[in-house]
Amino acid sequence: MRRETIHAWLLLLPALVLLLAFTHWPAIATLIDSFYATPHGSRSPPFAGLDNYVGLTQDPVFWQALRNNAWYAVATIPTSIVLALLMALAVNEALPGRAILRMAYFLPTMLPMIAVANIWMFFYTPDYGLFDRIMAVFGGGRHNWLGDASTALPAMIAVAVWKEAGFFMIFYLAALQTMPTDLREAASLEGSSRWNYFQRVTLPLLMPTTLFVSVNAVINAFRVIDHIVVMTRGGPDNATTLLLYYIYEAGFRFWDTATAATATVVLLTIMALAAVLQFGVIGKRVHYR
Amino acid sequence: MIVADQRPIGRGLETLGAWLLGLIWLLPLLYAAWTAFHPAIYATHFSPLAPLTLANFETAWQAAPFSRYLLNTVILVTLILAVQFVLCTLAAFAFARLTFRGRDLLFAVVLLQLMVMPDVLLVENYRTVVQFHLADTIVAIALPYLGSAFGIFLLRQTFLTIPQPLDDAARLEGCGLLARLWRVYVPLARPTYIAYGLVSVSYHWNNFLWPLIITNSVTTRPLTVGLAVFATTDQGIDWSIVTAATLMTSAPLLVAFLLFQRQFVQSFMRAGIR
Numbered sequence: 001m002r003r004e005t006i007h008a009w010l011l012l013l014p015a016l017v018l019l020l021a022f023t024h025w026p027a028i029a030t031l032i033d034s035f036y037a038t039p040h041g042s043r044s045p046p047f048a049g050l051d052n053y054v055g056l057t058q059d060p061v062f063w064q065a066l067r068n069n070a071w072y073a074v075a076t077i078p079t080s081i082v083l084a085l086l087m088a089l090a091v092n093e094a095l096p097g098r099a100i101l102r103m104a105y106f107l108p109t110m111l112p113m114i115a116v117a118n119i120w121m122f123f124y125t126p127d128y129g130l131f132d133r134i135m136a137v138f139g140g141g142r143h144n145w146l147g148d149a150s151t152a153l154p155a156m157i158a159v160a161v162w163k164e165a166g167f168f169m170i171f172y173l174a175a176l177q178t179m180p181t182d183l184r185e186a187a188s189l190e191g192s193s194r195w196n197y198f199q200r201v202t203l204p205l206l207m208p209t210t211l212f213v214s215v216n217a218v219i220n221a222f223r224v225i226d227h228i229v230v231m232t233r234g235g236p237d238n239a240t241t242l243l244l245y246y247i248y249e250a251g252f253r254f255w256d257t258a259t260a261a262t263a264t265v266v267l268l269t270i271m272a273l274a275a276v277l278q279f280g281v282i283g284k285r286v287h288y289r
Numbered sequence: 290m291i292v293a294d295q296r297p298i299g300r301g302l303e304t305l306g307a308w309l310l311g312l313i314w315l316l317p318l319l320y321a322a323w324t325a326f327h328p329a330i331y332a333t334h335f336s337p338l339a340p341l342t343l344a345n346f347e348t349a350w351q352a353a354p355f356s357r358y359l360l361n362t363v364i365l366v367t368l369i370l371a372v373q374f375v376l377c378t379l380a381a382f383a384f385a386r387l388t389f390r391g392r393d394l395l396f397a398v399v400l401l402q403l404m405v406m407p408d409v410l411l412v413e414n415y416r417t418v419v420q421f422h423l424a425d426t427i428v429a430i431a432l433p434y435l436g437s438a439f440g441i442f443l444l445r446q447t448f449l450t451i452p453q454p455l456d457d458a459a460r461l462e463g464c465g466l467l468a469r470l471w472r473v474y475v476p477l478a479r480p481t482y483i484a485y486g487l488v489s490v491s492y493h494w495n496n497f498l499w500p501l502i503i504t505n506s507v508t509t510r511p512l513t514v515g516l517a518v519f520a521t522t523d524q525g526i527d528w529s530i531v532t533a534a535t536l537m538t539s540a541p542l543l544v545a546f547l548l549f550q551r552q553f554v555q556s557f558m559r560a561g562i563r
Contacts, residue, residue: 007466008387012395015380018436023402026413033413083310090307097308103550104311107318110546110553111539112495114513118520118535119321122528130320162314167557174558223408226497230517244409251412252502260412267409275404 027268033261045258052262062263064238065246068153072242073221075157076164081213083165085206088172102173105166113163113226120159121146121231146232149239156240159227164220168213175209176202211278218274222267243267325533345533349519352530354507355537358515365427365500365511366493370486372435377485381444382470386456396445402438411502418503425505433499440485447481448474484556494542512538 034052039045056062091102108116123130124145131145145155179202187197225245228234234241234249241249244267251260323331325346331339349355383389384396407414414433415424423429451474459469475482497513504510510518516538520531546553 002389004387005389008383008389008392011379011383011387015376015436015441016395016399018376018432019399019402019438020436021417022407022414022433022436023405023410023438024398026407026410026417027405029413030410087307087310090303090310093303095304095307101307101311102554103547104315106554107543107546108314110491110542112497112513112516114495114497114517115535115539116317118516118531119317122324122532123317123320125528130316162317166314170554170557173554219404219406223406226513229498229501230520247409248411248498248502251415257412257416264409264412268405271404271409 030261030264030268033258034265036258038256038258048258052258056259056262056266059259061238061241062246065241065243065263066266068239068241069222069243071153072157072160073218075154076160076221077214077217079157080161080165080168081210081217083161084168084213085172087165087169088176091169091173092176105169107166108163109167109170111163113224114230116159116163117227117230120155120162120227124155147236149236152232152236152239156227156232159231160221160224164217168217171209171213172206175206179205215275215278218278219271222271243270321532321536324529325536327529329527329529345529346537349530349534349537353515353519353534355512355515355519355534357507358510358512358538359541361427361509361515362494362511362513365430366490368427369431369434369493370489372431373437373440373489374482374486376435377437377440377444378470378475380441381448382474384441384445385448399438399441402436403442407433408499411499414499415502424503425509427509429503430496430500430509430511431493434493437489440489443481443485444478447478451477480559483552484559487553487556491542 035048035050036045037048037051087105091098091105095101111119126132126142126144126147129145132140132143135141135143143151145151183201184197187201192200222243225242225248228240228242228245229248232240234245243263247260247263247267250256250263326341326343327339328342328344380399384392384399410433418424418429418432423432455473455477456469459473464472495513496511497517500511500514501517504514507515516534519534
């Protein structure tokens, strides 16, 4: 073997071993496990074929987790992306107090999700949480935001948007700052309005950023459940059970690892499909410079 | 010219909107800070004359072993960062400057981790860690994140921009592979190390779910898990103390952020632009 090849493999080995052991292997093992029953004791589990998948489709909680996660994604992703863009546009202008504004937008990103959850839990507390106090000013009554199945998921969505938008703003801001100013001057000479300019020039130039941000937003919508664990534990009545929370409960509360593995396969499939879709649909409209 | 006339009002509205959004964004934090710095009776009603106090912080600090949790977190993020730096540097160099068969395919395999993150592979990783008798250790929290595709990718991109002649010159002077890596590549990639370091530290300082699953005792729990245990079991209702504990656990990172704001923001930008 060539020396360079040996060197390359020696350099790669430690990182590769860890990567394969904790990402690639578990992904494959999950797929294999989804075809076997949950092991009991040291006996090797019997082959179950598609039983786990059939079981999953017969579990109404699983379907609810899927539905919840779909709503959660549909609500959080566009909202946080649009807000992030607005924030970046605002902070990119010479506004009074721009530095403070940028800090205000970005600050939630630096907080642990678990701290965010605590703060918002207090926010949502019936009667003396800030939410109820603001509502009281407008004549609203006491409301148990996290205890009511109809408001619990929207409450979680608000938390996610608050935490995430400032993070995505950073990437839009970076893109806006590298944008050529001569285009803007040319446009204003031709008398084109700011909205027109934004629509025709800024937005298309931001497409690569939008793709990057949206991929991250999709991943986060399926990956981050810290706030669910702390604030609602999936309740009330499974109203806030997201897919990963369902997996977490199956795996570590009911120790039903077969169901957990099967649901993980579903989760990975959804994320893969989302990636393919994003690179296919948005990717086509991206013009790299 | 009509456009120009409308501008001041338009701009004013935009500024107003931006500030309104900023206020909404700060509100939860301000509310938490108000509660944490005032006696419990003022948590429910606002009065400009309410006395400030640090008593809530003292109570929280003594009610749970937060100093130990803090130490655990510091050990954890240091361990992760140190190992990530070394492993990612070596791998990134191989991908950037060495030629061998299957390099591009291997790189693509590595990049899969950007989509399939260890965070969702909880059950299998738990099983692996238990098999190696590492459950409930700080090493166990770190393990799934030590081989980082993100770090390898970021450093590879940086190494590719370093001019080859610099490398050749070092080689002519008799530098071996590792010496070239250490003397030429690592110093020139400093901004990338800072960027990646800040992103990694803030990610693992704040990480929660995996540490929650894999730790079970005071000597291993990081701050986030310690805070969750504290907030759910010990204090159900005393919001003054819970918010004080919450701010306390986030404080080191927040203070660092406020001091080095520009550095942080630029690091996150650098890490995001490819």
